[in-house]
Amino acid sequence: MKNWHKLVVAGLFAAAAGAAAAETVEATLENGLKVVVRRDARAPVAVSQLWYRVGSVDEVNGRTGLSHLLEHMMFKGTKTVPAGEFSRRIAAAGGQDNAFTSRDYTVYFQQLAANRLPLSLTLESDRMANLTIADDVFKKELEVVKEERRWRTDDQPTGILAETLYANAFVANPVRYPVIGWMDDIQNMKPDDLRAWYREWYAPNNATLVVVGDVDPQAVIALARKEFGPLKPKPLAERRPQLEPEQKGVRRVSVKAPSELSYLTLAWQVPRLTKLAETDPYALSMLTELLDGHDAARLPRRLVREKKVALSASSSYDPLGRGSTLFTLTAVPANGVRLDRLEAALKGEIARIAQGGVSEAELARVRRQVEASRVFEKDSMFGQAMQIGSLESLGFSWRDEDEMNRRLLAVDAAAVKRAAQSLVDDKLTVVTLVAQPLKGRKIAPPADTKELR
Template identity: 50%
Template structure:
């Protein structure tokens, strides 16, 4: 169930744990700033003749306004609909023609586009991506066709998925003013009423070199990449970006609860507590690191506390998961979610979760337990050294959260200094009812095929 609640930043942060552990500095990483404001980061890794090329725009669903939710994701779709030079649908074909793979993704905090190719084909994809940064050109017919695709995507991934519906209601209940309360894919009514001009306005507002970071990782020479990026991206014109409103989330004053009725086989429970995130310029703030390690104490391995207690011993739930994002642009939640076992109730599961949390609060955790978690985190991430794409993802996601790739090793070093007492302290401070939101999925019988309408 928690696949929809868990997010990716911690995975990427952990990716470079091995370089920190060996004392290696990222001397093979180079950063440049073009005159038009574009940031370029090049990570040289010469172990295989492949390259990952990514463009990150610091514009996600949190930058949307009411009535236009989902427009960031819609524009991601429209970016494949052609420019003055490249016809609709040709972008993907041209990347495939040089043996590459490509895609894009939208989050609350950013939108990113990537290609992974053999190194001699890198210029081809840089040229294509730089072209659509400035020259996107789609007609109304293309838009209205694609908005139907997006609405169908919402139906399949959210409206027909009880876990997604629960997560959507949880976020909309937990947050009052933060745009994090809106789903990335948008509300259906907003999609139904979206116009081509909405997507074009979003493109003109946010897709500018001074709001973008290009990340290139792989078997490359940084100086040569800089020359290519200046040649193709350097012609893009910077412009003033819209003013970003802070939209600070007001303090929560007590338990919130929401119930969702949807066709499902089992009841589900999601519990979310307001929690602090790591903020740029405050890398020594202990609490976010301690919260991150608390997730591992509860759910970081097969025999972690919640899985051992709720799944294996009590058999009250079929699965349980914990999520927390240490770095992000907006306010954060510490999440626990579970799917009930047959014959078990949500109240039983919630009671078991609360008991497990109370044990951490009152008795703390052992130094040996925390040490094992730190070692496990390190060993689990070693194999990812070979992922060119993973390195580019780590750099880009860190930059979009307002940090520098140069901060990553320090974050990892700081994580290793956290004590059991600090983990216990954040559990006591933040996993309390005052900041808790509870979402419950009440499973409804599924309609049989013979009783479906026309």
């Protein structure tokens, strides 16, 4: 998801008084389905999100893209709900629905009037167990996914850059696979591949139901028990760690693509958060906020406005995930600026912090920004549900949010300095995308490098 690290840092690593006052209740059904309900009575609506703990990190070479294609097929009907009828019924009830797939999970969601929540849960429980994957429908949807890949990746410089980065920064960890899948894997996918994937992972004991809205939590849990309770749990496949071998030197990759702009990304392998008490991920999160958390942050201020070596420059780090992760700097060179000069400028900003540290005043500004972003995030029922679902799906609890926030805001200047010092060349991957003539093609990639997230 674009800007995901912002959701993590400003959304999951911060707290708001309004959220603390909200009533949140959880229960686990006998079949293993986790249900988390938060009452937010500011409007007579409800957000329902069903999170399956399966994504591209669960896939293997030759079978990439299964999770994403299955997301598409989940709208193609069950034995009792014809193709397209799911969304039609939600729309007829005045609601909206959609879904998305990531490396770590697949999520299906609806937003509708609170009194129509039973419709949402009835439809979701049905397709959890009774999805129909017809050969002819599968074939048509496969073509849709191929076109989506062409549009989002093959014909987009930023898509090519991101895919090239992960495929080269990692050699063993499955985060190297694109969520949408490699084109060759998509072309050779069979209906039975998808049926097996559905049987293997779509089960109540591999899912979390999150509801936020003007609802009675206990009534929602009772409704979930009625709709999902009869479904049987399944034995889940063993998830092996697939640890990334230690990187022992700089990796450099250059790709050419039709584009109006060239791009440069520096990416270091860094730790992710696996336990609340770990310190490095919080420091890295604060470091990325210092570099790119607001318009006056170091990268846009120094490289874009002062030195004028970049049209845009950004930093990204996602501390939460089931696979390996990267700390990245991405920039678009200003007219006439060579990529090697831009690389030196990006490294220079890391070196300035690694050598000279940051002031307490600068840290205080970032802390205020993080807290303000969190307050704004809590205005959204959908955002609250996202925070709950992501934490629950990544091995944490929604209850951990406040402690994560406390630890992030406790990061001091010495910890930020150590985080910058940890970004050494032996763990670095450099990817350049060299712009080629468009030859009549109309490609309008964003100059804002945040679009790469």
